[in-house]
Amino acid sequence: MTEPSATPSNVEITYESDDTRVVAQTFTRPNGQTLTVSHCHPDALRHHYTPGELGEDLRLYSGGFVNGHGKYYTGNVGFTWHPSPRVQVTGTRELTDDDYNDLFPDDATRTGIWSDIHEVLVEQPDSLVPQQPQDVSVAAAPETNYESIADRVAGQIGNSKADLDSLTFLIPNGWEAYDASYICNAHNPVQRWSGRTTTAGDGWTITFDRLQPMDSQAWRQLRDSAGIRFTHVGQLVRTDGSTFTSEQALNVLERIRIGLALALGRRTSCFLPVGYRNDKPVWALWQGYPVDPFTRVSSHWLDTLVASRQLASILAKVLDFTAQEDRRDALTHALAYYIPTNTGFDAALGVALPISGLQLLSFFHFVTEGPVSATCWERQNDHTEDEVRKLLTTMNVSTPVPTHFTNLATVQARLPTQRDALGTIIYMRNHIIHPVKGRPGKYTHKEWAESSILANYWLGLALLHLIGYNDDIAAVLQARVLHEGDERREVPWALTNLGTPWATAT
Known part of the structure; x- marks a missing residue:
């Protein structure tokens, strides 16, 4: 520190x-x-582990540990970004005569295609989570009679049954927000910056503080390199000040991950959580998660000028909405169609995925949480287009081809029958899902791209509608390129009496 x-x-x-x-x-x-x-201004949050620079690994522990096979080593535990975010151990131990047989495992005992990710047991003075080591140098092991390991691990450190009063974590590749409230450096309170976002939902209060090094140049470097680094510290507490367990915290952290994916349009997560009791670190989780590069997506609605307000609203809605497990599952599955389209799938597949996501949400809206039985739903809808159109109509989303989507308009003009944007996109999508010999199905990259942008924009709106979001959004489908914040609009269902969001419907 x-x-x-x-x-x-x-x-x-x-x-x-x-x-x-x-x-x-x-x-x-x-x-x-x-x-x-x-x-x-309040002090910025600090985490048990000090994050590094762009692409820099973190050392979590140095000393003795027991690996997943019950053998004692001396070495280091660290968090690395490459080849994927993970926790790894490296260590050495002196071999004994009984160890040599274990160096040649019987292949016949190996079954299946999966390899286990073991937990690691570390030495914990005072039963607390060990402090992050500083400037540790490890002597090389002798060339003979020693075994070295380098293994991927995951697991809980400390007392998983402890009552926690707060928890902090790190977020990689977060967000820029010019409207965040001010915080200052705890060691030098003269230094202050706009960096705090606070929200609450389902009895929890979450605070996010942007790390001080993340200035405009750092964000630019992160974006230009499509890299990865920790950008925010988060804190989780019960709103009423009561204690909670690590199991409860992990449930909420997963729901925060879902909310961040919806807000950012890409994957990030809550890394290296550490739970505290009376300011002492009594529990931690060492584990990696998938993270997408820091990029902006063409059809996403987050606006940097008001991103703190937007993100706070999203997370509050998501925490309340996902308190019910079936709703959390529906949101998670729909995001599985939304995120890949934002982060770089082939444009043709980027048409098929959003339509499938819209179809999922339509069934969830009208059947799972609505008055229509599954049997009636199948009788009422002959085609995917019928199901998706019902949902878009409920949301008050119009479906003509935008005038500046000239490539999509070209496809529309070539169709044998008159169709709007939804009908045109479904027609193109059917060439992928139901290929028929002799039917023309070749489209240019720009035709696929415009279709994908519009379809995924509709899916993004449907996800916002799902959780009951009623704030404004960036007008990302405008005819000309604008600077961020130049134009925002209300969500379509806020304009009329149509499309009452599900989470607020009576």
Whole structure:
């Protein structure tokens, strides 16, 4: 950890109450006059593990540990980004005569296609999560009579049954938000930046703080390199101040992951959570998750100028909505169609996936949570287009071809019968799902791309409608390229009495 900095001589810190600290910095102008600038911003969250730079691995532990086969080693546990985000151990141990037979396992005992990811047991002084090691150098093992390992691991550290009063975690490849509230450096409170987003739902309060190094240049470097790094620290507490278990926390962290995927249009997660009791780290989880590169997507609706407000609203809605397991499953499955289309699938497949996602949500809306039986649903709808159109109509989403989607309009003009944008996209999609010999099905990349952008935009709206989101969205389908924040609009169902969001319907 960074050592606290001395308070500069021109800075005065006072406390108006236990919760309010005033930081005042006085400057002397050339003419001798003084100017005092003060603030009451809270300290930025700090995590048990200090995150590194772009693509930089983290060391989590150094010392003795027991691997998944019950053997004791000396070495290191670290978090690495490559080839995928994961926790790995490296270590050595001296061999004994009884060990040599274990070096040649019987292949006949290996079954199936999966290899196990073992837990690792580490030495824990005072039964607390070990502190992150600093500047550790490991001597090379002798060339003979020693065994070395390098293995992928995952598991819980500390007391999984402990009552926790707070939990912190790290988020990679998060979001830029110019409307976030101000926080400051705990070691040098003069340093402040716009970085905090807070939300609450289902009895939980979540705080996200942007890491101080993530300035505009760092975001640009992350985007240009399509790289990966930790960008935010998160904190989870019960809104009423009560304690909770690690099992409850993991359930909420998974739901936060779902909410972030919807808000960002790509995959990220809550990494390396550490649970605290009376400010002492008593539990941690070492595990990796898939993360998509930091990129922007053409059909996504998040607006950097108001992203903090939008994200807070999304997560609050998702936490409330996913309190029911069947709703969480539906949202998760629909996101499985939405995210891949945003993050780089072939444009033709990017048409098929959103339509399947819309079909899933239509069935969930009208049958799973609606008054229609599955039998009646099958009788009422002859085609996928019927099912999707019912959902879009309920959401008050119009379906003409946008005037500036000239390539999609070209496809529309070639069709044997008159169709709107939905009908045209379904026609193209059927060439992939139901290929028929002799039927023309070749489209240009731009024709597929415009169809994919529009279809996935509809799916994104349907996901927002699913959780009851009623805030504004970036007008990403405009005819000309605008700067972020130049134009926003309300979600379609907020414009009329149609399309009451499911989560708020009576």
